[in-house]
Amino acid sequence: MLCLHTIYVFLYIRHNKFILKKIITNDWCITFKFEIILLTEFKGYTSATSCHTMKILVCITNVPDTTAKITFTDNDTKLNKAGVQYIIGPYDDYALARAVELKEQLGGSVTVLHVGEADADPQIRKALAIGADDAIRVNTDPVDSYYTAVQIAHIASENKYDLILMGRESIDFNSGVVHGLVGEMLGIPSYSPVMKLEINGTTATIAREIDGGKETLTASLPLVLGCQEPISEWKIPNMRGIMTARTKPLVVAEPVSVEEMTTPEKFSLPAPKGACKMIPASEAETLIKLLRTEAKVL
Amino acid sequence: MSVLIFIELDNGSVKKTSLEAVAYGAEVARLTGTTATVLALGKADAAELERIGNFGATKVLHAADEKLSHENSLAYADVLAQAVEKENSKIIIISKSGLGDAVAARASAKLKAGIVSGVTDLPVINGGFSVKRSIYTGKAFSVVEIKSDIKILVVKKNAIEATEGSGTATVETFTPVLRDSDFLASVGQIEKASSELSLTEADIIVSGGRGMKGPENWQPLLDFAKSLGAATGCSKPVSDLDWRPHHEHIGQTGIKVAPNLYIACGISGAIQHLAGVNGSKYIVVINKDPEAPFFKAADYGIVGDIFEVLPKLTKAVQDLK
């Protein structure tokens, strides 16, 4: 392939000012592309296809470990972070693993994106150690899915990724809506939960979980996909990965402003469970009687 | 101004979780002094659409275009946004599922509507509009105020007791504009165990873990499930080992279920498994290890060998009939 890169001149309006954003030069292929991005309007998203290799964006969450005990402080308005271990969201970890495999197979690049504060940096470095090339952190404390999606769509519209991968849901708020929001904001298709992903040129073959089964789809890039197992297997960083991750670029970007949609008010915990009624194995049939007469569920 | 409820159809019938969403939407309509309208897409049985009236909605918009019979979140969100405009709706209710979340998300971005997914209770409306939602995979709740003009609530199973009353809903044909760009993906193979009861809809689930020892031992569990009219599920290692299909995997990284009765057979009760079942009304645990952590989350427990206990339970259920 003769042309390796495309020259982009990004112009965008922020606070009513035009800002010259980025110029990448290359001596093989010269294309100029002007575009105007209005804060939350990203329609007309296309990834630069014929002239470049695959660019993948993987969005990761920074969430309490699945075994974390959840409690709250500040009059139940904040999560008590004391003693809580943070991890890359397990679903995002699958997305990342698949992205790294696709890069190994097809070339191109993997960028990790996190919308959140600096305490996520160790998890971002871990993603770099697993095999991402660079990272972007949008420095903010996101208020809700909509807010997060606007930040992701903004970064995506600047950098034109062919594939935007993330987990099917975060394990802190379990909304499962960010991929759909980002897809709609960019005006491109989104699919979830994706359990198989193959890329052939500019076409993706996807297996998606549906109620009680799965369905296979083929669709053209660019796409936003919410991932889950068995799309890949979680990767553990090796020593070389950990060493190189230290020097890979982690760009900190400032958030764009978003109108307020929702405000969290208060957290609470479920009522504690009562004692478990034990039934001797020799009288197992008693269980069925109790389920009918006491619990009234049969 | 009516409350708009998006429902899911399965081969012409309204899904049970969607009927719950209708009941929820009708209650929100009552609280806000308006009516409830249902949006039904694709192939639907006429009797099923009329039955919606029994759950409190007074109108059904039916977009019957054959292209909408196949699940397509892009097109569904487009049609939903058009229905919102037609009805001038400010509140949209959708039941939580993979499809529900996808439709809600895309509609939210189209309509600039605040979205809350995982709602577990009716909204509190006094000046503001607040909803309670499940977070940290069932380990906690959060109350959230929605500030936007249009609001989307994605509602969890059991957020409301849906009882079938009697009422009438007028069914109106709705002809939205369908955009070609929503139908670009080509759908290949669909593998669906159509005879099986879906886990998210089931009232009773019998689930097996690594204690079942191998796929060849599942028959007693299947027999027991059949006697109860229950759906079957499993723990993550069981689906990882291919003992059972992936869509049966329950837990943090699998399906989250909220049946009336969850029966765990040979599952230790790791926190990641519990995260998928903590919405169940009653939990029964059968495990040979009295120290298995699952007993702490259970309502009824039997310490014993699963292969001795299951046939006894199946017989006891059959004796009830």
Ligand SMILES: Cc1cc2nc3c(=O)[nH]c(=O)nc-3n(C[C@H](O)[C@H](O)[C@H](O)COP(=O)(O)OP(=O)(O)OC[C@H]3O[C@@H](n4cnc5c(N)ncnc54)[C@H](O)[C@@H]3O)c2cc1C
């Ligand atoms: C990030 C993350 C996400 C995860 N997500 C999930 C998830 O979504 N779902 C999930 O299930 N797991 C999940 N796991 C795995 C989880 O931690 C446990 O490893 C898993 O749930 C254990 O499965 P099990 O109970 O079937 O097997 P085991 O833990 O091996 O338990 C088997 C049980 O069977 C009992 N037993 C054995 N023989 C008999 C017998 N003859 N009669 C009666 N009882 C018997 C044993 O006493 C034991 O308690 C996750 C883990 C991580 C780290």
